[in-house]
Amino acid sequence: MSRNNWLLMLSVGVLSFALISQRANSADSTEQINNDSCMKCHKRNGAMLGHHAQEQLKMNCSSCHGEQGNHPKKPNDLMVFSAENNMTIDANNGVCLKCHSPKKIAQAEWTHNVHAQKVNCTSCHKLHPESDPIMGLGAKNRSNVCRNCHTVQR
Structure with a gap:
């Protein structure tokens, strides 16, 4: 193999590697959203972050809600954990x-x-407060939460 062919192959390889690396880095930065970008619109007295936003958990909004996609133009791109969502229970709990x-x-x-x-985790658990209110309840008070759905069995 001539020296020129070898240099050409080396150049193509280095250039390909650089392009692939650049593409991977740009995909990560455009898809991953951080808490700051969400909090510009979704801040409720700072209460939206809650327990799951603790620094040691290394989570951000997209950890649960998915990637930004075209949001806010198409809010359906994000996972929403409420009674109005159109996700299956398996997808929601997943x-x-x-x-x-x-x-x-x-x-x-x-x-x-x-x-x-049968039900979403968020039917009982609240994700954005500092702590999940149900976690501190004793058995008797926890059964009061059950009555939100089980009204017949009093």
Whole structure:
């Protein structure tokens, strides 16, 4: 192989590597959104971040809500955890299960096994307050939360 051919191949290889690296970096920066960009519009007295925004968890809004996409032009690009969303229960709860182990959840409370396929985690748990209100409730007060759905069984 001549020296010129070798230099040409080396140049093409280096250029290809540089282009691929640049493309990967630009994709990450445009798709990943940070809390600051969301909080420009979604700030409610600073309360939107809550427990899941603790620095040691290394999470941002897109960790749960997905990538920005065309939002705010197309808010359907983002995952929303409310009664009005059009996500399946499996898809909705699947976001939580990326971090929360099903085995640990089942050990924590028997109701998780009963409800896991029927209701969203966010039906009982609140994600944006500093702490989840249901976590501090005793069994009696927790059953009052159950009555939000189970009105017949008093």
